[in-house]
Amino acid sequence: MFSEKRTIDDLARELNLSKSTVSRALHDSYQISPETKEKVFRLAEQWGFHFNPQAQGLKSHRSFTLGVVVPEIAHKYFSSAISGIQDVVLPAGYNVLIGQSNESAEQEDEVIKQLVAARVDGLIVSLSGNTRHTDYLRTLVRDRFPVILFDRVSDEIDCPKVIIDHEKAAYTATEHLIGKGCRRLAHLSGPQVLTIAKNRIRGYKKALSDYHVPFVPELLVENGTNPEYTPQHVRRLMQMPEPPDGISCFNDDVAINALLTLKEMQVQVPRQVRIIGFNNEKECRIIEPNLSSIEHPVVRMGKEAAQLFLNRMNGKNPDQGTVVFETSLIERASTGNI
Amino acid sequence: MFSEKRTIDDLARELNLSKSTVSRALHDSYQISPETKEKVFRLAEQWGFHFNPQAQGLKSHRSFTLGVVVPEIAHKYFSSAISGIQDVVLPAGYNVLIGQSNESAEQEDEVIKQLVAARVDGLIVSLSGNTRHTDYLRTLVRDRFPVILFDRVSDEIDCPKVIIDHEKAAYTATEHLIGKGCRRLAHLSGPQVLTIAKNRIRGYKKALSDYHVPFVPELLVENGTNPEYTPQHVRRLMQMPEPPDGISCFNDDVAINALLTLKEMQVQVPRQVRIIGFNNEKECRIIEPNLSSIEHPVVRMGKEAAQLFLNRMNGKNPDQGTVVFETSLIERASTGNI
DNA sequence: CTGAAAGCGCTTACAG
DNA sequence: CTGAAAGCGCTTACAG
Numbered sequence: 001m002f003s004e005k006r007t008i009d010d011l012a013r014e015l016n017l018s019k020s021t022v023s024r025a026l027h028d029s030y031q032i033s034p035e036t037k038e039k040v041f042r043l044a045e046q047w048g049f050h051f052n053p054q055a056q057g058l059k060s061h062r063s064f065t066l067g068v069v070v071p072e073i074a075h076k077y078f079s080s081a082i083s084g085i086q087d088v089v090l091p092a093g094y095n096v097l098i099g100q101s102n103e104s105a106e107q108e109d110e111v112i113k114q115l116v117a118a119r120v121d122g123l124i125v126s127l128s129g130n131t132r133h134t135d136y137l138r139t140l141v142r143d144r145f146p147v148i149l150f151d152r153v154s155d156e157i158d159c160p161k162v163i164i165d166h167e168k169a170a171y172t173a174t175e176h177l178i179g180k181g182c183r184r185l186a187h188l189s190g191p192q193v194l195t196i197a198k199n200r201i202r203g204y205k206k207a208l209s210d211y212h213v214p215f216v217p218e219l220l221v222e223n224g225t226n227p228e229y230t231p232q233h234v235r236r237l238m239q240m241p242e243p244p245d246g247i248s249c250f251n252d253d254v255a256i257n258a259l260l261t262l263k264e265m266q267v268q269v270p271r272q273v274r275i276i277g278f279n280n281e282k283e284c285r286i287i288e289p290n291l292s293s294i295e296h297p298v299v300r301m302g303k304e305a306a307q308l309f310l311n312r313m314n315g316k317n318p319d320q321g322t323v324v325f326e327t328s329l330i331e332r333a334s335t336g337n338i
Numbered sequence: 339m340f341s342e343k344r345t346i347d348d349l350a351r352e353l354n355l356s357k358s359t360v361s362r363a364l365h366d367s368y369q370i371s372p373e374t375k376e377k378v379f380r381l382a383e384q385w386g387f388h389f390n391p392q393a394q395g396l397k398s399h400r401s402f403t404l405g406v407v408v409p410e411i412a413h414k415y416f417s418s419a420i421s422g423i424q425d426v427v428l429p430a431g432y433n434v435l436i437g438q439s440n441e442s443a444e445q446e447d448e449v450i451k452q453l454v455a456a457r458v459d460g461l462i463v464s465l466s467g468n469t470r471h472t473d474y475l476r477t478l479v480r481d482r483f484p485v486i487l488f489d490r491v492s493d494e495i496d497c498p499k500v501i502i503d504h505e506k507a508a509y510t511a512t513e514h515l516i517g518k519g520c521r522r523l524a525h526l527s528g529p530q531v532l533t534i535a536k537n538r539i540r541g542y543k544k545a546l547s548d549y550h551v552p553f554v555p556e557l558l559v560e561n562g563t564n565p566e567y568t569p570q571h572v573r574r575l576m577q578m579p580e581p582p583d584g585i586s587c588f589n590d591d592v593a594i595n596a597l598l599t600l601k602e603m604q605v606q607v608p609r610q611v612r613i614i615g616f617n618n619e620k621e622c623r624i625i626e627p628n629l630s631s632i633e634h635p636v637v638r639m640g641k642e643a644a645q646l647f648l649n650r651m652n653g654k655n656p657d658q659g660t661v662v663f664e665t666s667l668i669e670r671a672s673t674g675n676i
Numbered sequence: 677c678t679g680a681a682a683g684c685g686c687t688t689a690c691a692g
Numbered sequence: 693c694t695g696a697a698a699g700c701g702c703t704t705a706c707a708g
Contacts, residue, residue, distance in 0.1 A: 007700090007701055007702080008701070008702070009701075009702095017678080017679090018678065018679045018680075019679090019701085019702080019703095020678070020679055020680080020681095020703080020704080021677085021678055021679070023701095023702070023703065023704090024677095024678090024703090024704090027703090031677060031678080032677070032678085033677060033678090036677080036678085050455035051701085051702070052396070052457065052700090052701050052702070053392075053455070053456055053457060053702095054391075054392040054393075054395040054396045054401065054457060054700090054701080054702090055392075055396055055684090055700075055701035055702035055703090056701080056702055056703080057392040057684090057702090058390070058392045058393050058396055058683095058684045058685065058686085058700090058701080058702070058703095059683080059684050059701090059702055059703050059704085060684085060702090060703075061684080063392065065435075065456075072421075073417050073420055073421045073424070074414060074417040074418040074420070074421045075417075076412060076414060076417075079411050079412040079413075079414075079417040080412040082411055082412070082436070083410075083411045083412045083438065086411070086436065086438065090449075090452070095435050095452070095453070095456050096435065096436055097403075097433050097434065097435060098420070098424065098434055098436055100421065100424065111428075114428070114433070115433070117388035117391070118391055118402075118403075118433050119390065119391060119392060256624055260623075260624070282621075283620075283621060283624055285598075286594055286598070286621055286624050286625050287624050287625070287626075288625075288626045345684095345685055345686080346685070346686070347685075347686095355694080355695090356694065356695045356696075357685085357686080357687095357695090358687080358688080358694070358695055358696080358697095359693085359694055359695070361685095361686070361687060361688085362687090362688090362693095362694090365687090369693060369694080370693070370694085371693060371694090374693080374694085389685085389686070390684090390685050390686070391686095392684090392685080392686090393684075393685035393686035393687090393700085394685080394686055394687080395686090395700090396684090396685080396686070396687095396699095396700045396701065396702085397685090397686055397687050397688085397699080397700050398686090398687075398700085399700080
């Protein structure tokens with residue numbers, strides 16, 4: 001079944017046909033008689049025959065393989081996306097090759113090149129937090145290689161994108177805190193190289209401005225995603241003469257680290273300070289108090305990105321647009337009434 | 339760079355060499371003069387040339403691709419393992435094709451067949467929770483297809499395995515509870531089709547017996563991994579005339595669900611009942627009280643499995659044995675002193 | 677409706 | 693040290 005892999009030649013020999021005919025029959029070509037097809041199908045089935053995809057790829061210049069590059073596989077957020085992508089792409093006969101950048105621009109470059117060298121038919125990429133130049137991806141796009149960006153996108157790259165409106169989502173989060181009475185709003189932002197981090201800041205500022213809440217530069221901190229930094233930033237914030245009464249965070253991890261630090265400091269949440277995360281991960285309902293967050297439909301987004309890839313493969317819909325998914329506010333105790 | 343992919347023929351033409359020579363030069367064959375190699379290397383570098391792996395595979399019957407099948411990609415436990423596997427295998431020139439069984443025996447069968455049809459060079463598999471027969475995998479192993487089992491293994495399959503000693507780990511967890519004074523010990527076990535679940539039960543029973551704590555059949559519940567069941571089982575247990583004073587769980591997810599249920603029921607942990615999970619995931623330090631658990635070195639195990647695969651590919655060490663990793667008890671408040 | 681032949685991009689035994 | 697040729701397992705234009 002494996003060591004003795006059969007070829008269409010074997011089928012042809014067994015059936016006294018030419019391999020051309022076998023190939024056509026298996027592809028259900030209109031040129032082949034029903035009887036012949038029937039015979040070929042039957043034996044192929046019986047033998048558990050599968051075309052050798054390498055031979056097919058060599059002729060067709062396609063590998064029926066999709067490359068997916070994410071910053072970190074072992075993060076629920078991205079592994080869920082991968083799962084969503086698989087669900088769409090496997091039934092269509094594509095396999096998924098995984099690459100991870102570990103949030104490093106160099107590794108990202110390397111892994112993308114490796115996947116292209118491996119002849120993937122296309123790429124779905126979520127950029128690393130440190131990607132500064134996107135030269136190679138831009139070259140690929142210019143050469144009409146199928147690239148789809150997912151969540152962490154770049155304006156520099158002109159290709160289909162699947163995103164949420166981070167500005168709007170951050171606006172909603174900030175507005176929510178303001179609605180609960182917060183007047184000194186801190187924001188623990190992500191890596192500033194990420195467009196999404198910048199868009200979130202924009203939403204944060206816009207909400208402050210719309211609601212006439214003063215923007216205090218010291219309350220906007222570039223925290224990054226490194227968990228080590230969160231505690232010290234939170235301590236610093238809370239030790240200010242006028243500490244914040246509301247904190248919105250780049251993601252749930254950061255928010256949870258912040259919350260744990262606040263607990264250690266004996267700061268009451270939400271009484272003294274309200275806090276909201278982003279992504280609505282499982283942990284939000286584990287931490288005490290439960291963490292408010294922004295729902296981020298990452299599985300559906302993965303499926304959409306996969307669908308855009310398939311469309312491109314099938315030559316229909318020259319999707320060049322950007323698909324924007326809706327987010328929603330999930331209120332929990334960490335921003336609750338006192 | 340992509341649309342105009344170059345071949346060794348292109349290199350040969352440009353350099354006035356035959357493609358045989360170019361091929362040999364790029365493989366650094368001893369047959370080729372240093373000068374020629376130099377010329378070829380230089381141009382290949384400049385062009386960003388890569389061999390077409392499909393053409394290479396067609397000749398060599400290798401794809402330089404490894405298939406990894408796990409029950410669920412979007413579970414930290416498995417995604418970490420995948421990440422570990424990648425770390426080892428990518429530098430060796432192998433790409434990783436991912437499959438997930440969603441804990442379904444049928445999907446597992448299907449995805450394994452798809453990966454084999456895709457001509458992966460080997461498989462690293464963690465069996466689904468519902469796998470009852472392993473016929474296809476056994477066929478593969480019999481035909482000397484490289485298969486390595488990872489954590490969720492089966493005695494039926496004679497191949498290298500990377501595991502932890504689940505019986506011992508469960509013994510340790512149970513012993514720990516007994517040491518803290520527990521005398522009525524419940525165990526929320528996993529799917530009984532999993533050998534690991536059965537081995538854990540064995541460890542649980544052995545510890546009870548060794549410490550002369552009575553085994554009470556009603557306290558051993560086949561909870562499975564479906565989160566919906568945990569609350570009802572916990573409620574039932576705690577409403578018994580003599581409720582348990584210690585609960586060991588199949589994994590941290592189950593333990594956390596149990597803990598949340600106990601909170602709702604206003605049952606004090608660890609005062610009224612102590613509880614311990616398994617795997618030592620991040621959430622253990624998020625939930626209140628922090629959850630004791632068993633450390634499970636999943637990344638290292640992934641790396642080991644990957645290494646066994648590479649050894650097999652390189653024909654050295656006919657590893658047929660089983661590699662057993664050590665686990666350790668992580669004590670936290672959920673089993674703390676009162 | 678079926679087949680012989682060329683070719684996809686490599687590798688490698690054979691020849692020189 | 694280098695090259696011509698066969699062949700890996702397919703697809704498909706061409707011929708009948």
